[in-house]
Amino acid sequence: MHEAIVAQNIVDTAVAQAPKKGGKVTRVVISCGQINALNDEAIKFGFEMASAGTICQGAKLKIKHIPLKAVCKNCHKKFDFDLYNPKCSKCGKSDFSLGDDAPLLLEEIEFEEQQ
Amino acid sequence: MKIKVNKKILERNEDFAESNRKFFKKKNIFCINMISSPGSGKTTILEKTAKALKNKINIAVIEGDLYTEFDADRIRKTGLPAVQIETKGACHLSAQQITKALHQLDTDKLDIVVIENVGNLVCPSDFDLGETARAVVLSTAEGDDKCAKYPKAFAQADVLLINKIDLVKHLDFNISRVKRDAKKLNKDLKIFEISAKTAKGMQGWFNWLINAKR
Numbered sequence: 001m002h003e004a005i006v007a008q009n010i011v012d013t014a015v016a017q018a019p020k021k022g023g024k025v026t027r028v029v030i031s032c033g034q035i036n037a038l039n040d041e042a043i044k045f046g047f048e049m050a051s052a053g054t055i056c057q058g059a060k061l062k063i064k065h066i067p068l069k070a071v072c073k074n075c076h077k078k079f080d081f082d083l084y085n086p087k088c089s090k091c092g093k094s095d096f097s098l099g100d101d102a103p104l105l106l107e108e109i110e111f112e113e114q115q
Numbered sequence: 116m117k118i119k120v121n122k123k124i125l126e127r128n129e130d131f132a133e134s135n136r137k138f139f140k141k142k143n144i145f146c147i148n149m150i151s152s153p154g155s156g157k158t159t160i161l162e163k164t165a166k167a168l169k170n171k172i173n174i175a176v177i178e179g180d181l182y183t184e185f186d187a188d189r190i191r192k193t194g195l196p197a198v199q200i201e202t203k204g205a206c207h208l209s210a211q212q213i214t215k216a217l218h219q220l221d222t223d224k225l226d227i228v229v230i231e232n233v234g235n236l237v238c239p240s241d242f243d244l245g246e247t248a249r250a251v252v253l254s255t256a257e258g259d260d261k262c263a264k265y266p267k268a269f270a271q272a273d274v275l276l277i278n279k280i281d282l283v284k285h286l287d288f289n290i291s292r293v294k295r296d297a298k299k300l301n302k303d304l305k306i307f308e309i310s311a312k313t314a315k316g317m318q319g320w321f322n323w324l325i326n327a328k329r
């Protein structure tokens with residue numbers, strides 16, 4: 001995935017969603033799929049860059065990787081698709097049908113408790 | 116305080132992509148997004164496609180490059196309308212840029228819009244442009260291990276053009292390996308072995324394009 005733009009998008013959304021009184025962001029949870037995948041290291045680095053000087057600075061970023069389900073047409077085994085090793089986990093064949101890949105989602109934002 | 120957002124990231128791009136898709140549908144235009152590394156032969160393939168098909172169907176081309184109008188000029192020389200998008204350094208085209216480019220084309224009589232994306236086998240894959248189909252071009256000089264190394268471009272494509280097959284005799288390029296690796300990622304992928312230079316295999320691609328439009 002294009003981590004720099006994704007990171008900028010996350011920061012922009014968090015800033016737009018911030019409560020009126022302000023308050024810093026402490027944690028952001030995002031999720032991605034297997035083809036729509038994110039590289040954890042790159043997105044964390046991008047987030048650090050994009051959040052500098054904003055209310056997101058220093059916030060923790062949690063990235064959930066949602067499995068992509070595949071069904072083998074040869075042995076009918078249901079398995080998790082791996083883009084870097086695309087084959088059935090049981091019989092090793094590459095003829096399978098794929099479910100829908102999870103989209104890139106900004107799930108939740110946690111703000112600092114205000115006194 | 117925790118806020119549930121559940122919003123798509125890159126939603127802005129998706130909104131434009133969706134509106135482009137609706138536009139193509141309404142106008143009955145087949146739009147193909149071409150992705151590859153720089154120099155794989157995209158513009159050459161389009162020049163040859165233009166010459167072969169311009170009297171049969173109406174094609175327009177949207178060219179994406181970091182800088183210059185070179186490729187749009189090459190396409191215009193064939194007689195097709197072309198719009199150049201200069202991304203000024205950005206490594207991919209975005210759906211909003213396509214929306215803008217479409218305004219510069221007379222789309223009423225168009226059958227096909229081809230988008231030549233910025234030469235880059237990585238980033239453009241992440242940006243839906245609202246296209247009807249996606250083509251990936253791999254040229255033989257790039258090596259036969261690229262499907263495994265850059266799986267996403269191949270996993271998301273509808274058609275793979277293996278270009279510069281005229282050069283295979285000078286290279287250690289195993290075409291069956293590419294086909295096998297690509298099919299592993301994407302069993303429905305349509306594959307053509309072509310040479311835009313010698314015209315070998317190009318007819319199959321032309322036929323695919325004409326049929327896809329129907």
Ligand SMILES: Nc1nc2c(ncn2[C@@H]2O[C@H](COP(=O)(O)OP(=O)(O)O)[C@@H](O)[C@H]2O)c(=O)[nH]1
Pocket residue numbers: 151152153154155156157158159160234278279280281282309310311312313
């Ligand atoms: N030998 C050979 N050269 C080709 C072929 N297709 C394109 N080229 C050359 O590859 C270079 C890059 O082509 P171009 O169409 O500009 O690639 P693009 O960057 O993908 O648009 C040019 O010098 C072309 O003449 C081919 O099928 N065979």
Ligand SMILES: [Mg+2]
Pocket residue numbers: 157158186231
């Ligand atoms: Mg070009």
Ligand SMILES: [Zn+2]
Pocket residue numbers: 072073074075076077088089090091092093
């Ligand atoms: Zn199996």
